[in-house]
Each structure stands twice: as structure tokens, then as C-alpha cells.
Amino acid sequence: MKVSIITVVYNNQKTVAHAIESVLKQDYTPLEYIVIDGASTDATVRIVKSYKDKISQFISEPDRGIYDAMNKGLKRANGDIIGILNSDDFYINNHIVSQVVHEFNDKKVDLVFGDVAYVKPENLNKIIRYYSSANFHPSKFEWGWMPAHPSCFLKREIYEKYGYFKTDYQIGADYELLVRFIEKHKISYSYIPQIFVKMRTGGVSNKNLMTYWVLNKEVVRSCKENGINTNIFKVLLKYLTKIWQVIKFS
Numbered sequence: 001m002k003v004s005i006i007t008v009v010y011n012n013q014k015t016v017a018h019a020i021e022s023v024l025k026q027d028y029t030p031l032e033y034i035v036i037d038g039a040s041t042d043a044t045v046r047i048v049k050s051y052k053d054k055i056s057q058f059i060s061e062p063d064r065g066i067y068d069a070m071n072k073g074l075k076r077a078n079g080d081i082i083g084i085l086n087s088d089d090f091y092i093n094n095h096i097v098s099q100v101v102h103e104f105n106d107k108k109v110d111l112v113f114g115d116v117a118y119v120k121p122e123n124l125n126k127i128i129r130y131y132s133s134a135n136f137h138p139s140k141f142e143w144g145w146m147p148a149h150p151s152c153f154l155k156r157e158i159y160e161k162y163g164y165f166k167t168d169y170q171i172g173a174d175y176e177l178l179v180r181f182i183e184k185h186k187i188s189y190s191y192i193p194q195i196f197v198k199m200r201t202g203g204v205s206n207k208n209l210m211t212y213w214v215l216n217k218e219v220v221r222s223c224k225e226n227g228i229n230t231n232i233f234k235v236l237l238k239y240l241t242k243i244w245q246v247i248k249f250s
Helices: 016-024 044-049 066-076 096-107 138-143 156-162 173-184 209-225 232-236 238-248
Strands: 003-009 031-037 057-060 081-084 089-091 111-120 123-131 153-155 189-200
Touching: 003 016, 003 066, 003 096, 016 031, 016 044, 016 089, 031 044, 031 066, 044 057, 057 066, 066 081, 081 096, 081 156, 096 111, 096 153, 096 189, 123 189, 138 173, 138 209, 138 232, 153 156, 156 173, 173 209, 209 232, 232 238
Parallel strands: 003 031, 003 081, 031 057, 111 189
Antiparallel strands: 081 153, 089 189, 111 123, 111 153
């Protein structure tokens, strides 16, 4: 099985090389690596081009936001399996893709996911929050819970059959996509109980009160558009669990 990894980046000269190297060091082949840049004005393009002999496809042009950029990568991907790694994030070891492919072959599923850990940018060994997908069940969508999206690997045919990220969502299109695939279209999935990705706090994952509000409104919208009955008050209850996830590592 061929695997495609997509990294979307815009003006992230500080960490994009680390993300790229964590993909290039994976011990699985064949692996296609696609980098989509949003016409960065810092040193990002120069850094990415320094890996040009190892990157399968590189595009640098304006886009309409992160989900539009992700869709560009998805439509160019040739792999049987597709993963998305943000430019602030990195795979924790060189065997993640190999493990994922083994799981696909063993379980014959459409989606494989694991866990992610949030770390401090100045200390990548310091976990400040652990996002476990262990107890995920489709019934949890109505409560605002989904599998850790940065850990998700999906078959390309699922995107081709059921669609890509909806670009009229500001920050919740990944939630909507997983609700649509898992709940509405009943795709099969398997969970591997380990961290796939470490995510630096800040960057794409950084949220203030306004973005949290927008995100939760889009979570409710995602559910309603895909036949799940929920409300904003039910969704907000998930933060009690998130507070505990932070306390455990403080």
C-alpha cells in the first residue's frame, strides 16, 4: 500500500523543517510526501525547497485557508492511505506509518487513529496534555468528542467517495469531516493505543475564547448537518474532561 502524507504550512519557518524531517525519517515505503504552502513571505519556501529531492510534490500559492490547502493536497495525493501532519507537529518515532499500514492490512478498515500529546515549544519532552482516543465511540460526537484528528489516517477512496473538508467552516471542518465519515457513512475504523503525534502549543492549535466559541458552534453545526441531535450546552461539558487532562500533567 502506498501512503501519502500532506503538510500544510504558511509562514512557519521555525518548525516546518522538524515536521518535514519527521516524515522523511519514516521507515515505510512507498511514501509520497506533499507540502502545500500558502505563499509564505518568510523563509518557509526556502526551507521546504532545501528538501526538494525528497519531497514528492511542493506547491506554493495563495489559498482560502487551511482547509482549502488541505483539500489541494488531498486531490493531488496518489497514496492508498492518506495522513495529514501540520507544520507545528511531528511524528514521535520513525515507525508510525509502518504501524498504521500494518493495522490497515490486519483489520481491513477505512480509518486508523491513535493518540496525540500537546507539548511546550521550548521543551518537546514536556507533555502538558494527552489527547487519548481510546474511549471514542460515535455516540460521543454529540458531546463534542472525536478521534484525535492529527493521528488519523484514511483511505483515499473514502475522501473520493464522501468528499473533502468543507471550506465554509472556519476551524471545525476536521470535526465535520469525521462526523460525516464515521456517523453518516458508517466507515470502519481501528484504534492503536499509542501517541502518533506531538503537537506544539501555539500555531494552528492555539485558541482564545472567541475561537473556542466559534469551534463549538461549528461542532453543533457539524452534528446537525449529519443527523446528530445535540446543543451547545452538551458540547461545552467536554471541557470538564479536558481540564482533567491538563491537571494530570501539570
